[in-house]
Amino acid sequence: MATDVKLPELGEGVTEGELLKWLVKPGDTVKTDQSIAEIMTDKATVEVPSPMNGVVKELKYKVGEIVKVESVMITLESSGQTTTAPAATKPAASTTTSAPATKAPVSIGATLNVKLPELGEGVSEGELIKWLVKPGDTVKVDQSVAEIMTDKATVEVPSTVAGTVSELMFKVGEIIKVENIILKLSGSGSVASAPAPVQVTQVPVAATSTPAKIPAAGATQAGPILYPPPADFKVLATPSTRRLARELGVDLNGVPGSGLAGRVTRDDVMSAKGPKTSAPQTTHISAPASFPKPAYVSPAGAQEERVPLLGVRKKIAENLQKAKQIIPHFTLMDEADVTQLVGFRESLKEAAEKAGTKVTYMPFVMKALIATIREFPMFNASIDDAAGEIVYKKYFNIGFAADTPNGLLVPVIKQADQKTIMDLSKDIVDLSTRARDGKLKLDEMKHATITVTNIGSVGGTYATPVINHPEVAIFGMYKISDKLVLSPDGKVSVRKVMNFTVTCDHRLIDGAVAARFLKAFINRIQNPGVLMLDMH
């Protein structure tokens, strides 16, 4: 007599699970309560017990398939003991009538799941760069287990629990979403300070609809990362809006309130979260919908390779597309006689070495730039299109383009006006080293007021760089070369010459203004002594 064994209720709100493993095969004899399969739900991994004695006839699912509650998992051929059972109109119930208890303990696999935590505002996923652990390793709480690259930075993911690594759920290069389980630990190790996993719970044996609660143990608890931070007292948002923001990972402290007297509404929170909430199924953070997304159709038989556009590269693509769409660019170019500057820098080499750093031309350019911006504040501004206002910034955060293996990154030197040439040199060395190593913090790439690009150190006479929106200008510096120059009195001499460009947002900066700006800059950079005049 064949009997269908169904997947029992696994817990409140759990409607299905993934079949991880069969613990029996056709032909096996099973006893009542013997585990027949491991099912992973979104809450826990459970072993499904057999409600009766019998011989396995057929397995209805393959490993990896999703099994819904109440669907038939296997067929059992009843063994002798159940022959006394009444007609099998309700096969599962027939055995339970003779079983003394309707519930039996089932062991929830002692598995601890480590999930990818919230990585920052608006970050929903990241690319797995590297595993820092392997199966069999013992992991402590807070130990880094993986490096994940998001579109903003590379972060190390800490384990929220302790245990022994049993399974890595992703391969290097794969995209992991926030809240995905990234690895599994078995908690059997003697871990003193870590929460022990719950071992035992109750699920009904019979394939009835008796609800059973499967407690989610420490395994699924939130990690120690507290994001977003609690809202400041002055933020006006109702308690339910504050909770919504927390659940969506929106930091209320930075959300502009559209409501009366600056109240942050639910809509404000939703839009701060971005399009992700309205379309949770999207795989990637999508670019603003207004951008065209033409397909590239491959010619037949062409030798091509397709890789996903992701991470830093995707972010670069989005940012530059946005900048080009919003900002009407123009670039002005000129050359400067930097003979004096070259000599001046040479004279500083020794002092710099003593201070343990090297001085490049970049800090001088930054200093001259800041002095010039003080004359032309519109170069250190932004346009708030939404408010219809120009925002003049009274601080000088200078971004500089850094070429890294992951692509273009722009580290920012904060309050550069308050730093010495030596400070700037050290910052530049430090930030560019860490940019190359993917160790920049998110905050170190934010809030630039103007950017300098030194593409000339690689090559090229002039370039027309793209402005880093919402800045309104990008300054270019190029290689120094020897040039024969005809002076006004007719003499020919060899001079050190360097090209500079300034690329401007034409909405705010007129051509003539840009020309005066570049001229003023060149006056300074040609006479490094003049720079001294601007020092505090």
Added chain:
Amino acid sequence: MQKFDVVVIGSGPGGYVAAIRAAQLGFKVGIIEKEALGGVCLNVGCIPSKALITASHHWHRAHHDFKNMGFILKGLDLDFKKLLEWKNSVSGKMSSGVAQLLKGNQVTVIKGEAQFKSATELTVGSETIQGTNFIVATGSRPIQIPGFTFDEVDILSSTGALALDHVPKRVVAIGGGYIGLEISSYLRKFGSEVTVVEAQSTVLAGVVDPECAQVVARKLEKNGAQLLMNAKAKGQKKTKDGYEVTVEVDGKEQILKADKIIVTVGRRPNGDQMNLKAAGIQVDDRGFVVVDAQRRTSQKHIFAIGDICGQPMLAHKASHEGVLVAEVIKGHNRVYDAKTVPAVVFTDPEIASAGMMESECRAKGYNDLLISKFPFAANGRAVSMQETEGFVKMIADKKTHILLGVHIVGPEASNLISEAALAIEMGARLEDVALTIHPHPTLGETMMEAAEATLGHAIHIIQKPLTNGKSAHL
């Protein structure tokens, strides 16, 4: 040995609420209680004191207010033993209610005192209990001062004061905080001669709005209590007929005679108990368990809520944290982000507050404030209740009219304050409160009128036009 997903230590308003919510979320929960379920709040604190205060209020009104309504009372006797029985039955009902709720949620109650053995294990008597997560909710206890060791017979903490089986003739109450004043006013109403000894210059100093405190102090004195401010209790001596309490007031010593001495100078957290060190839980030098915004201790799977994790030591704060922590354990992203913990003092009249006092507003950088009061004497319901003392005071940001603080002293202040708490959590402006129709005739109208008063034009009081000749919102 028992194992739980969540072990709660202490069954006060923090612990039992946490246990129930954790059980609702599907956890296997155990709760440990060394005394009665419900903790201090239900058994020797909030609930029994309110029973006695209510009784004394009725007693007092019967003697003073009822004759205006034409009641002619010929002899009114007090059976204090019966009152005590009734008070105990109130606590009993609440405590057994907690027991039922815990049972109904399949929470295992373990009687005894918990001692941590490690971060995952504790003992209760000879029993070992293991937990995946712990919630420490063991509250606080009365502070004892030198020279006044509690014997709970004559030298009483709040616990002993609420268990008195007779009305003592002469009472010296050391400490003019909210507990001391609540007990003093109830004993005074039943006829005790009460002297309140307070080290600071006012009662309820720093705890409530100074103007509110003043109303209560005046009423206490009017009712015949003596208030000694800037007074330090130096010691006590037992004599033939009671005690002599030495008090230093402005440098001069004086002797107060007393039959009972009540010491309510504050409460200290119980962070020195339960061998928290063995679990690796950090405790600060005042005895508070150190927690983060999720009420997580230095051990990630151990949480602390209520009095033991910091001020204000109020039951409703503990309950809020209890729910929060259970949900954090479940994996929900939650933090403690309430804007205000309303506070209530059951003096006569009652004081209640939500949001900030004026000094706190200024400390937070709100320099331009709108502040006004509306008196209960101008409220029809208060007049018809013969309870017209006090006022509703509102403080708002002048620029945005956002409500920053509400301070009520007056009848049913404790029941009126929730509207203010909601308004502050919702970020309400004065106009929001003023334009909400409040039913007549109720005490609640004073909230609406106070908002109007703060805007410059309450209906039921005469207000001078504001300096610019306009009200703030017209």
